[in-house]
Amino acid sequence: MFETLSDRLTSVFSSLRGKGRLSEEDIATTAREIRLALLEADVALPVVREFIAQVKERARGEEVSKALNPAQQVIKIVNEELIEILGGQTREIRFAKNPPTVIMLAGLQGAGKTTLAGKLAKWLADQRNTPLLVAADLQRPNAVTQLQVVGERANVPVFAPEPGNGVGDPVEVARQSVEHARRANHNVVIIDTAGRLGVDAEMMRQAADIRDAVRPDEILFVVDAMIGQDAVNTAQAFLDGVGYDAVALTKLDGDARGGAALSIRHITGRPIMFASTGEKLADFDLFHPDRMASRILDM
């Protein structure tokens, strides 16, 4: 397989021995290597460009020319810049002053929303919350059944007044769920929605209608870590179509490098809040930007 960026840069700089400024040629070579590494990690092209401009500028500066090991110094800069974009601090859920706190999930088909709904519910319940799962995907075959099974496994009640498979109005279900939660003393409501494409205007409208019906405290954009260059289009389409406050990255248990994390964060400014790392309910964690930076760089 490919050498790591770290290996590559070390070889780029092998002829250099500290001191002296990096020549423009050195910097260009460095930039090419970084570009390659980022694109292989599926970082979106426009993000790669901006990122490299930033790193180039710092590479021309004193911190590199004065460094004993310029390669390591450049890597350090790249790493710092990555972490900076990825969000530095981990962000926590904002709970509503007047419960229930409403969390709505949205994303492409198959991203991992329903699974994440269960994980989040369990995670919140473990912290002594009383979540309610809401089956507002009435489209995908047996999405309601799936959420019911997930709820059972998580030991969290599921609000599912409609059978789905094309029957029922998801906006109405979402609206009722908040009233139900208030009556039954659930302090958090987690709304699972159908997968949809950014280009599907009708389905995006539906997501916006659900949003307007329940005014969520948090909308989470759920995205598969394996996504490629389309992350840009999709992240923007969901931002324009329904809007979101934070991102949950799924399927991080695989070997995808996850450049999408960087792309989405950079393009939308929305922080990545959760990492989903498996099919089981417990495979879930807060997102750690530093771990992600090393993963993208393959270090």
Next chain:
Amino acid sequence: LSSDRLDEDAWEEIEDTLITADVGVTSAAQIVEGLRTKVKVLGSRTPDEVRGLLRQELIAQINPELDRTVLTGPHGDRPAVVMVVGVNGTGKTTTTGKLARVLVGDGRSVVLGAADTFRAAAADQLETWGGRVGAPVVRKDEGADPASVAFDAVARGIADGADTVIIDTAGRLHTKVGLMDELGKVKRVVEKQSQVDEVLLVLDATTGQNGLRQARVFAEAVNVTGIVLTKLDGTAKGGIIIQVQRELGVPVKLVGLGEGPDDLAPFDPEGFVDAILGSD
């Protein structure tokens, strides 16, 4: 763009088009290099002509000559057996349902095997599809051995004199050795009764460079015979299949164009390339 000479920006634009379609940075650079050489040899070209050459080159890379037939016809008293595999959430169950729909529409009888006994309500989902398209589903309880479900589905297909048995399997990441072994076992157990005619690897068009790794490992584990590229109805182009086809020689046979029962189509190399080039 000047009409007699392409500047560096124009070449870069071509490379960018390929990269943003998930063709891969190294592949994209190679394609552009090849194109530049060709243009040099042929003499100066207008941007339109270069575009034509690029289109030709991409189509050639996809190799329109490859046999993309999906083997679904029975042999003797045995139904054809099709296995559907891939990582989580790519569209395996949906593709199974859509494929059954096509076959039933052609007057064939189809049995579906719900060998995903792991994911919540996976068998229910397949059963809904079976009901929609008119194909019986063989299933067992959650947690049952997937190989035994697959075996039973094929046995049922043979007993019923069905034309085709399609086995839906659980999504699994290629990095999970145990789950990949399990998949190998499903196939071997089926082969005790019948050959497996097709192993369709379902790749999601939104997948980036990881798609190649997926394909490598699945091909190794169960000898993939065809790719189904799903979710092409979105903005993603699915360019990773160029590397997959080139490296593994496994053709893309079908594409998924939506969530409905009729949203499955044969792969069309020219249409695929035109979508990448934004000229469709």
